[in-house]
Amino acid sequence: MTSVEGESLERQAWIALAHVVEPGDRQVGRLVLSEGPRAVVDRIVDGTTGLRHQGALAARLDSVALFAAEERAASCQARIVTRADREWPSQLDDLGEAAPYALWVAGAANLRLAALRSVAMVGARACTGYGEEVARCWAAELAGEGWAIVSGGAFGIDAAAHRGALAADGMTGCVLAGGVDVPYPRAHDALIARIADDGLVVSESPMGESVRRQRFLTRNRVIAALTRATVVVEAAERSGTMATAQAATAMNRPLFAVPGPVTSPASAGCHRMIRDAQAVLVGSVDEILGMLDLGRPEGGGHGRRSERDALTVVERRVLDALPGRRAVDPQEASRLAGLAAEDTWAALGVLEAAGWVTHEPGGWRLAPGRA
Amino acid sequence: MTSVEGESLERQAWIALAHVVEPGDRQVGRLVLSEGPRAVVDRIVDGTTGLRHQGALAARLDSVALFAAEERAASCQARIVTRADREWPSQLDDLGEAAPYALWVAGAANLRLAALRSVAMVGARACTGYGEEVARCWAAELAGEGWAIVSGGAFGIDAAAHRGALAADGMTGCVLAGGVDVPYPRAHDALIARIADDGLVVSESPMGESVRRQRFLTRNRVIAALTRATVVVEAAERSGTMATAQAATAMNRPLFAVPGPVTSPASAGCHRMIRDAQAVLVGSVDEILGMLDLGRPEGGGHGRRSERDALTVVERRVLDALPGRRAVDPQEASRLAGLAAEDTWAALGVLEAAGWVTHEPGGWRLAPGRA
Numbered sequence: 001m002t003s004v005e006g007e008s009l010e011r012q013a014w015i016a017l018a019h020v021v022e023p024g025d026r027q028v029g030r031l032v033l034s035e036g037p038r039a040v041v042d043r044i045v046d047g048t049t050g051l052r053h054q055g056a057l058a059a060r061l062d063s064v065a066l067f068a069a070e071e072r073a074a075s076c077q078a079r080i081v082t083r084a085d086r087e088w089p090s091q092l093d094d095l096g097e098a099a100p101y102a103l104w105v106a107g108a109a110n111l112r113l114a115a116l117r118s119v120a121m122v123g124a125r126a127c128t129g130y131g132e133e134v135a136r137c138w139a140a141e142l143a144g145e146g147w148a149i150v151s152g153g154a155f156g157i158d159a160a161a162h163r164g165a166l167a168a169d170g171m172t173g174c175v176l177a178g179g180v181d182v183p184y185p186r187a188h189d190a191l192i193a194r195i196a197d198d199g200l201v202v203s204e205s206p207m208g209e210s211v212r213r214q215r216f217l218t219r220n221r222v223i224a225a226l227t228r229a230t231v232v233v234e235a236a237e238r239s240g241t242m243a244t245a246q247a248a249t250a251m252n253r254p255l256f257a258v259p260g261p262v263t264s265p266a267s268a269g270c271h272r273m274i275r276d277a278q279a280v281l282v283g284s285v286d287e288i289l290g291m292l293d294l295g296r297p298e299g300g301g302h303g304r305r306s307e308r309d310a311l312t313v314v315e316r317r318v319l320d321a322l323p324g325r326r327a328v329d330p331q332e333a334s335r336l337a338g339l340a341a342e343d344t345w346a347a348l349g350v351l352e353a354a355g356w357v358t359h360e361p362g363g364w365r366l367a368p369g370r371a
Numbered sequence: 372m373t374s375v376e377g378e379s380l381e382r383q384a385w386i387a388l389a390h391v392v393e394p395g396d397r398q399v400g401r402l403v404l405s406e407g408p409r410a411v412v413d414r415i416v417d418g419t420t421g422l423r424h425q426g427a428l429a430a431r432l433d434s435v436a437l438f439a440a441e442e443r444a445a446s447c448q449a450r451i452v453t454r455a456d457r458e459w460p461s462q463l464d465d466l467g468e469a470a471p472y473a474l475w476v477a478g479a480a481n482l483r484l485a486a487l488r489s490v491a492m493v494g495a496r497a498c499t500g501y502g503e504e505v506a507r508c509w510a511a512e513l514a515g516e517g518w519a520i521v522s523g524g525a526f527g528i529d530a531a532a533h534r535g536a537l538a539a540d541g542m543t544g545c546v547l548a549g550g551v552d553v554p555y556p557r558a559h560d561a562l563i564a565r566i567a568d569d570g571l572v573v574s575e576s577p578m579g580e581s582v583r584r585q586r587f588l589t590r591n592r593v594i595a596a597l598t599r600a601t602v603v604v605e606a607a608e609r610s611g612t613m614a615t616a617q618a619a620t621a622m623n624r625p626l627f628a629v630p631g632p633v634t635s636p637a638s639a640g641c642h643r644m645i646r647d648a649q650a651v652l653v654g655s656v657d658e659i660l661g662m663l664d665l666g667r668p669e670g671g672g673h674g675r676r677s678e679r680d681a682l683t684v685v686e687r688r689v690l691d692a693l694p695g696r697r698a699v700d701p702q703e704a705s706r707l708a709g710l711a712a713e714d715t716w717a718a719l720g721v722l723e724a725a726g727w728v729t730h731e732p733g734g735w736r737l738a739p740g741r742a
Contacts, residue, residue, distance in 0.1 A: 130632055259630030259642060261501055262654045271630060271654040274645060281652070283633045283642045 007084060013037035014082035015069055018102035020044065020060040023204050023218035027051050029097030037083075037101065064206075072207050076181045077196070078106040086346065089115035091310045094251050095225050100204040103222075106180045107173075107200035113353040114171050114200060116310060118148035119288070120223045122244050123157025123233035128266050131234035134258055135160035136167070138231070141285040143170020148199070150175065150227050152219065153192055155185060157233045157241075162195055172199040175226065177219040178211040179203055202226075220244035229254040229292060232279065235269030242269055249278055254291060256282040311350070314339060318347040319356055327363035378455060384408035385453035386440055389473035391415065391431040394575050394589035398422050400468030408454075408472065435577075443578050447552045448567070449477040457717065460486035462681045465622050466596050469589075471575040477551045478544075478571035484724040485542050485571060487681060489519035490659070491594045493615050494528025494604035499637050502605035505629055506531035507538075509602070512656040514541020519570070521546060521598050523590065524563055526556060528604045528612075533566055543570040546597065548590040549582040550574055573597075591615035600625040600663060603650065606640030613640055620649055625662060627653040682721070685710060689718040690727055698734035 014037050021028045031040050031049065043049045044057045051057070065072075073080050081087045082102040089112045093099050105111050121139055123131060139149045139161040148171035151158040165172035174195045178184055180203045183192040195201055204222060205215065220240065224230055224247035232255070235241035248255045257279035260267030273279035282288050308316065321337035322328065328336065334344035348364050351357040358367050385408050392399045402411050402420060414420045415428045422428070436443075444451050452458045453473040460483045463470050476482050492510055494502060506528045510520045514536035522529040524545040536543035545566045549555055551574045554563040566572055575593060576586065591611065595601055595618035603626070606612035619626045628650035631638030644650035653659050679687065692708035693699065699707065705715035719735050722728045729738050 130634070134633060258633055259638075259645070259652070260633075261631055262505060262629055263501070267630075268654060271652055274630070275652045275654070275658075277648075281630070281642055281646045283639065283646070287646075 010036075010038060011082050011084045012066070013041045014084055014101045015080055016041050016061065016064075016066055018080075018082075018100065018204060019064045019066060019069070019206050020057050021101065023100065023215060024098045024221065026097040027053075028057070029099065032101070033097060069206065073104055076106065076207065078104050078180050078201075078207070081105050081111060087112045089226055089310075090312060091115065092222070092225050095221060098218075098221060099225075100222060102204070104180045104203050104205070104207060105200060106196040106202075107198075109171060109200050111173075111200055111202065113350060114148040114173060115150075115226050116228075116350070116354040117146060118150050118171075118173065118227045119292075120150045120227040120230040120244070120248070121157070121161035121233060122151055122220075122223065122230065122241050123161075124235050124239060124241060124266050124269075125154050125156040125158075126236070126266065127156035127160070127234045128260075128264055130260060130264070131157055131258075131266055132160045135233045136164035138233075138285050138288075139164030139172070140168035140170070142288070143168040143172065145285075145289060146170075148173055150223055152177075152216075152223060153184070153188055153195070155187075159188060159191060161233070162191060162199075166194060166198060173226070174199070174201045175219055175223050176201060176203040176211075177205070177215040179205050179207045179209040181207050182210055184211045216240055217243050221247040224248040224253060225251060227253070229256060229288070231256045231258065231282065231288065232270055232273065233258045234260060234264075234266040235273075236265055237268045237272060239269055242273075245273060245279065255279040256288055256291070258282060310354075312347075314343055315347040315350050318344055319351055322357065322364065322366050324366065327360055327365040329363040333364055381407075381409060382453050382455045383437070384412045385455055385472045386451055387412050387432065387435075387437055389451075389453075389471065389575060390435040390437065390440070390577050391428050392472065394471065394586060395469045395592065397468040398424075399428070400470065403472070404468060440577065444475055447477065447578060449475050449551050449572075449578065452476050452482055458483045460597055460681075461683060462486065463593070463596050466592060469592060470596075471593060473575070474593075475551045475574050475576070475578060476571060477567040477573075478569075480542060480571050482544075482571055482573065484721060485519040485544060486521075486597050487599075487721070487725040488517060489521050489542075489544065489598045490663075491521045491598040491601040491615070491619070492528070492532035492604060493522055493591075493594065493601065493612050494532075495606050495610060495612060495637050495640075496525050496527040496529075497607070497637065498527040498531070498605045499631075499635060501631060501635070502528055502629075502637055503531040506604045507535035509604075509656050509659075510535030510543070511539035511541070513659070514539040514543065516656075516660060517541075519544055521594055523548070523587075523594060524555070524559055524566070526558075530559060530562060532604075533562060533570075537565060537569060544597070545570070545572050546590055546594050547572060547574040547582075548576070548586040550576050550578045550580040552578050553581055555582045587611055588614050592618040595619040595624060596622060598624070600627060600659070602627045602629065602653065602659065603641055603644065604629045605631065605635075605637040606644075607636055608639045608643060610640055613644075616644060616650065626650040627659055627662070629653060681725075683718075685714055686718040686721050689715055690722055693728065693735065693737050695737065698731055698736040700734040704735055 044061050080102050135157045143165035149161050149165040150173040151161045153174040162172045180201045183189050220243050224244050230248040257270040257273045274281045318337045334341045357364050415432050451473050510532040519542035520532050520536035521544040522532045533543045551572045554560050591614050595615050601619040628641040628644045645652045689708045705712045728735050
């Protein structure tokens with residue numbers, strides 16, 4: 001078996017797991033972390049996972065038309081991005097045992113690059129005019145600053161955030177709880193189609209999967225994991241939004257909450273998160289940007305580590321190989337990093353998108369403040 | 372010289388200092404803390420304070436009609452409460468070198484008792500309808516729960532807080548920057564007169580003193596020191612309200628801030644204090660009461676200590692002498708505490724007002740939860 005065949009088999013294993021394992025299933029996730037995807041698929045086939053739901057997993061594996069999965073996606077202008085793929089947003093791996101195995105993606109942009117500079121903006125479906133205005137304006141402002149706005153396509157705050165980003169000709173990503181060909185809510189058919197055209201529609205559910213109650217909660221963890229920070233615009237005291245916030249907190253991602261009138265129940269969840277020091281109060285986009293900047297290398301500390309952690313081994317190798325002050329051409333960068341020219345070019349593209357390096361007429365150099 | 376004469380001389384010394392020393396003057400305050408009021412008055416007379424403004428202090432002492440001070444207050448239905456008096460709110464001593472020497476008080480209620488269970492409610496003069504509504508409703512609710520609402524009588528939030536407390540037939544205290552016979556702003560003549568009738572009007576400035584810019588700032592420290600906690604309803608980013616908040620923080624008094632729409636500049640100061648963890652966000656009166664309860668003995672910790680600190684030595688002695696579970700009559704309490712019956716009675720009254728003890732047909736006992 002060649003290495004290309006091996007890679008292809010691994011990819012197929014991730015796609016198989018994405019079909020048969022329920023999102024967020026930590027028992028299978030633990031096995032995958034310790035044995036790898038191909039071994040786990042083999043165990044499901046052989047009936048040796050030792051899990052109580054072994055039978056259900058095997059039955060699903062039997063029934064899904066894996067061979068047609070890629071074709072089916074392509075027929076809807078979608079693609080499957082697995083953990084084995086270059087486009088995989090590696091910060092999803094922070095979910096550990098609960099990390100997705102593959103994502104279905106509709107949209108021309110590179111998911112990995114978009115996610116590197118993205119903010120989740122979520123909130124109540126039953127929002128107020130105030131919340132809707134803040135979501136729309138702030139999403140437009142953040143998108144104008146080059147940040148992708150990620151949300152869930154729901155009524156209320158979600159839709160306002162997507163629309164704000166679209167209105168600013170910015171990038172927006174919609175993470176669905178069902179298949180990317182099953183827009184939900186149906187009333188947002190046109191909005192979700194527009195996001196697929198101008199941004200990205202993403203799901204860990206295979207094509208055709210309908211939404212289920214549980215999948216809204218597991219979907220929320222993907223929104224939190226995919227992004228650098230989560231902004232909660234309005235949330236009632238008990239709500240699904242609080243689950244997204246919980247997921248962001250569990251991953252040590254910055255969580256921002258927008259205050260509102262104390263007379264508005266739609267702000268009660270935000271106020272609780274602020275009072276309990278779970279979320280940081282934000283009063284403007286500038287404040288959000290200021291705090292995201294703390295995550296840049298010059299800020300130091302925790303943020304620095306987690307941003308570097310979002311890079312692949314190859315990207316970090318290229319980054320570390322760049323000289324402190326002068327610009328280098330790709331050939332020299334490739335030589336310094338000891339990597340193939342093609343891999344070095346790709347890595348430089350990612351590093352540029354994430355603000356680590358800049359591209360000038362003289363070549364590539366470390367971005368100011370990162371030298 | 373009898374002890375009664377000594378007490379009277381000390382009282383006169385405090386009144387003299389209140390006339391000649393500018394509020395918040397820490398240089399004189401330091402001398403007073405180390406040598407006592409009578410020695411400092413003697414030094415001013417003798418020209419031996421060693422302070423650069425010795426001349427100014429002596430000149431003022433010469434010019435004020437001290438002998439007529441009490442009469443002049445009485446002619447306006449006011450009284451002078453000095454640090455030597457039983458009615459003195461001892462938590463003002465937390466101001467240390469900046470503590471007032473005496474207060475001019477108009478109103479029938481006992482200032483010391485009212486202050487033991489009081490909350491400052493302050494905020495922007497240029498407030499919004501939202502802020503005004505929150506101040507009015509919360510002040511009424513807190514007053515209905517037996518808390519005195521202390522504020523500065525200004526336009527906007529201050530006036531709304533006073534009015535809310537008055538509307539609930541509750542206790543409210545207005546701390547003025549000029550004399551208690553110089554209502555300011557003049558447009559609040561009637562409001563301040565009503566507060567003197569139904570509540571308390573207080574100032575550390577002698578009768579007839581007009582307001583000066585500096586005295587608004589020094590007045591704010593009295594509002595913060597007099598109360599158990601400060602609630603800021605609306606405040607612009609740079610404002611006098613922020614000074615009151617600063618004073619509360621400097622004394623480790625709980626500081627609460629009310630959030631509002633991020634689109635409202637009147638809430639920007641509140642949001643900043645919350646974000647900087649200077650103030651705790653509060654969304655309702657219940658939350659305020661819940662956090663003030665942390666200061667009760669069963670809550671433990673810091674709050675417990677500071678509430679006991681507000682008691683005099685005599686009150687603490689009576690409190691500590693009460694048996695754990697049974698009620699005692701005043702004679703027995705007096706015997707157990709080893710104090711005169713008269714002093715024991717007075718202390719029991721204060722302890723009851725502050726919620727430490729309850730008065731039942733069988734006598735006095737520790738309040739539930741305090742045994």
